Amino acid sequence: MKLEPGSAFPDLDLPDHTGRERRLSELAAGDPVALVFSRGWWCPKEQRHLRELTALQDEFEVAYTRIVVVSIDAPEVQAAFRAGLGARFTFLSDAERRWLPRLGLLEESDTLHEPYRPTAFTLHPDLAVHRAYDGYWYWGRPTSEDLRQDMRAISRAVREDFRT
Amino acid sequence: MSALPRGAAQLAFDGAGLVAGTTPGRGFMVDARCLQGEPVRGAYAHVCALADADASLEFDQPEVQQVRRDALAWWIPLLGDALISITTLALDEARYGGAITVTREPVDWDDDPFARIFPGTLLRSDLFCVVPPPAGPVIERYGGVAWPGGSFAT
Numbered sequence: 216m217k218l219e220p221g222s223a224f225p226d227l228d229l230p231d232h233t234g235r236e237r238r239l240s241e242l243a244a245g246d247p248v249a250l251v252f253s254r255g256w257w258c259p260k261e262q263r264h265l266r267e268l269t270a271l272q273d274e275f276e277v278a279y280t281r282i283v284v285v286s287i288d289a290p291e292v293q294a295a296f297r298a299g300l301g302a303r304f305t306f307l308s309d310a311e312r313r314w315l316p317r318l319g320l321l322e323e324s325d326t327l328h329e330p331y332r333p334t335a336f337t338l339h340p341d342l343a344v345h346r347a348y349d350g351y352w353y354w355g356r357p358t359s360e361d362l363r364q365d366m367r368a369i370s371r372a373v374r375e376d377f378r379t
Numbered sequence: 380m381s382a383l384p385r386g387a388a389q390l391a392f393d394g395a396g397l398v399a400g401t402t403p404g405r406g407f408m409v410d411a412r413c414l415q416g417e418p419v420r421g422a423y424a425h426v427c428a429l430a431d432a433d434a435s436l437e438f439d440q441p442e443v444q445q446v447r448r449d450a451l452a453w454w455i456p457l458l459g460d461a462l463i464s465i466t467t468l469a470l471d472e473a474r475y476g477g478a479i480t481v482t483r484e485p486v487d488w489d490d491d492p493f494a495r496i497f498p499g500t501l502l503r504s505d506l507f508c509v510v511p512p513p514a515g516p517v518i519e520r521y522g523g524v525a526w527p528g529g530s531f532a533t
Binding site: 244251276282303 | 447459521530
């Protein structure tokens, strides 16, 4: 599956951190999305990166933009991790590896957890990929400034009254 | 109250009961999705609002922003499967009149963050249907619709 700029990201159907079935398009709800695939709560790199995303949520909350995190953690684990972070965005659980193989995002070097390879995608409201990031090496992940720039570019493209 | 924005519906609250429409009591705008599906009979509706016409704050005041953050952070997760729907109560494009949390079963209403602003009244209601909870982190309103309703999707 090609997950590159311009391609349509699949409309993931997964349980959220409370166990409710959700669809990615429903979570986007007509807004741009920062979609982050994370190894899981145990990884120090994920803990650091998600703390940065949580700090950024104060901007997303007033900017009509969304953050969605996907990992292989079970919903109850995600709920605890989310609460510990102070996050107010949605986590989706792929504990059953429902989408991981279809997306081709298995991190093959971790045979213990079989987690997602850390990746991130910024998406238009219709789930078209704006930009893709491979965060296997930490510095490949989007910084807060990368996400601001992407959200600005997508918002400029989809909000008719966005003036430059 | 001016013309209803797209995605809004109206409810009236007189301090003891809720009805669809604008009377009796005080009329509020709600997230229309809460009233558009098959209603859950005998649901528990915790109405954190007052019938007094002067009881309002601006949605943009920090305490009204914070209760929406608290709803996303822990109130909705705490309710789990008991949650049917949740809506704030708008008086117009700018003013907040309260909120309603609707559940299938009684919960610990003392935890309701919206009750920090206006006290809660617990009712049984046949008006509300199941609506997926807001995804967050957005706490802003879309075109004046009561949070978490509305959308810029075309």
